[in-house]
Amino acid sequence: MIAIIKYNGGNVSSVQNSLNRLKVESVVTDDFDLIRKADKVIFPGVGEASSTMNLLKEKGLDLLIPTLKQPVLGICLGMQLMCKSSEEGSTKGLGIFDIKVKRFPAKDVVPHMGWNTISDFTSDLFSGITADDNVYFVHSFYCELSKNTTSVGNYILPFSASLQKDNFYAVQFHPEKSGDTGSRLLENFLKL
Numbered sequence: 001m002i003a004i005i006k007y008n009g010g011n012v013s014s015v016q017n018s019l020n021r022l023k024v025e026s027v028v029t030d031d032f033d034l035i036r037k038a039d040k041v042i043f044p045g046v047g048e049a050s051s052t053m054n055l056l057k058e059k060g061l062d063l064l065i066p067t068l069k070q071p072v073l074g075i076c077l078g079m080q081l082m083c084k085s086s087e088e089g090s091t092k093g094l095g096i097f098d099i100k101v102k103r104f105p106a107k108d109v110v111p112h113m114g115w116n117t118i119s120d121f122t123s124d125l126f127s128g129i130t131a132d133d134n135v136y137f138v139h140s141f142y143c144e145l146s147k148n149t150t151s152v153g154n155y156i157l158p159f160s161a162s163l164q165k166d167n168f169y170a171v172q173f174h175p176e177k178s179g180d181t182g183s184r185l186l187e188n189f190l191k192l
Contacts, residue, residue, distance in 0.1 A: 002026040002190070003038035005065070005078075007055045011046045011176060015075065018176040018186060030059050040190060041068055044176075045077025049101070049141070050089025052077060066094050071192040072168050079163060079170035080141060088141050096168050097148050099160070101141050108156050111140040116153060118161040118173070123150035125162065125169055125188050133181040135161075135173040143172065 004015055006028045019026045026042075027034060035041055043065060045052060056062040065072070065082075074082045083093045086101035093101070104110045115134040142159035145152065153161035153172065163170045169189065175182035 001038050002040045002042060003035045004028045004042045004044060005035065005061060006030040007052070007059060007061060011044045011075065011174065014176045015042055015044045018183065022183065022186060022190070024190060030061060032060070032064055035064065036068070038070060040070055040192070041072045043072060043074045043078035043082070045075060045081065047077055048088060049077065049080060049086040049091040053081060053091050053093070056081070062094060066096055069167060071189065073189050074168070074170035075176070076139060076172060076174055079172055080143060082163070082168060082170050083143055086141060097143070097146070097163050097165055097170070099143050099146050099148065099163070101143055103141050104156050111138060112155040113138045116155065118151045118153045120152040121150065123162065123164050123169070124192065125185055126151060127188050128184050129181055135175070135178040135181055137173045139172060
């Protein structure tokens with residue numbers, strides 16, 4: 001069973017619909033026992049960092065998520081909140097990744113929204129995915145490149161399109177909105 005963390009994240013239903021299309025059982029929950037017992041956990045996110053972090057703290061999920069032992073996939077804001085801090089609302093994150101989340105410089109159109117390619121894959125999450133495949137992004141803030149970077153996106157500057165540390169995986173793009181490429185990534189995550 002896959003647990004999708006419930007905390008009023010905006011893309012929870014679309015993540016669950018993607019799993020349904022893959023014929024995978026999932027539950028949207030904030031129940032600690034269900035989350036701990038799940039085979040895999042997805043931490044989705046659409047919204048603003050500081051208010052979302054406050055919602056996680058209200059439910060104690062900020063303390064639970066970093067202790068999980070099964071594979072965990074953070075999506076978009078979920079990925080950013082797994083980092084040390086974010087410039088959005090001067091937010092302290094979960095600290096899973098020792099990375100600062102920064103706002104894109106206002107040299108171009110922000111947010112970065114739409115289809116884009118990614119490259120430099122170093123994770124099993126990208127098995128069967130090539131640098132010619134497009135994924136869907138919607139973000140104004142980005143994760144710096146680091147030793148945990150497992151793919152690179154480029155919009156105004158190079159940024160971490162995905163991260164991995166131990167059992168924690170994260171993607172800046174939305175696999176649930178990325179067509180066949182996103183489905184392949186979710187299937188790869190489910191096989192971990």
